[in-house]
Amino acid sequence: MIQVLIVDDHAVVRSGLVQLMDGRDGLTAAGEAADGDEAIAKALELRPDVVLMDLSMPHGKDGLSATSELKKRLPDVAVLILTMHDDEEYLFRAIHAGASGYILKSAPYEELLGAVRHVAAGQAYLSPSATKRLMSDYLDKARSGDYAGSFESLSDREREILAKVAQGYSNKEIAEQLFISVKTVESHKSNLMEKLDLRTRPDLVRYAAKKGLLNFD
Structure with missing residues (x-):
């Protein structure tokens, strides 16, 4: 049983x-x-x-x-x-x-x-x-290439924060893990979303998934 x-x-x-x-x-x-x-x-x-x-x-x-x-x-x-x-x-x-x-x-x-x-x-x-809505939206964006920003334009720190935000960590948790202030995390997050032309957290998660950054080990 x-x-x-x-x-x-x-x-x-x-x-x-x-x-x-x-x-x-x-x-x-x-x-x-x-x-x-x-x-x-x-x-x-x-x-x-x-x-x-x-x-x-x-x-x-x-x-x-x-x-x-x-x-x-x-x-x-x-x-x-x-x-x-x-x-x-x-x-x-x-x-x-x-x-x-x-x-x-x-x-x-x-x-x-x-x-x-x-x-x-x-x-x-x-x-x-x-998962229907997630997959539909992701596939639509993948087909259309609607990820305007360039991953290469991100700094190493911005890429690190992108991955952690996408994995579900809060700004405070990221700050503690990286030994930086919450304001610094918020600034990096704002900059990377602007560079990538992303507007919402789900957009960010989908982008990170496309780039293979969602490591849940």
């Missing part, structure tokens, strides 16, 4: 997921948690095969922070993000945190059950509905 720990701050949602999972097609609900801190404690206690993790939880650790810590402490546990956020930025941040899969709460229950089995088997799962 595949043991699943269900993490969501809404008791009604957790109850519905327990009923969906428990005893169905080789799955069982090993336990529940209402926030990221409780999820980590329960995972350490129960050692589930899969943690079904919500992203937005107002109390304690959020889903991304909890996923990152869980993967450090229990690297063999698969984390499947279940969220309402149909947003490529959250998708990349979830992958960077160590999640094995990403699926929307609007997905059919058959898709959710299949996603749980995929990640439990050591495979990655990205919901088609979660």
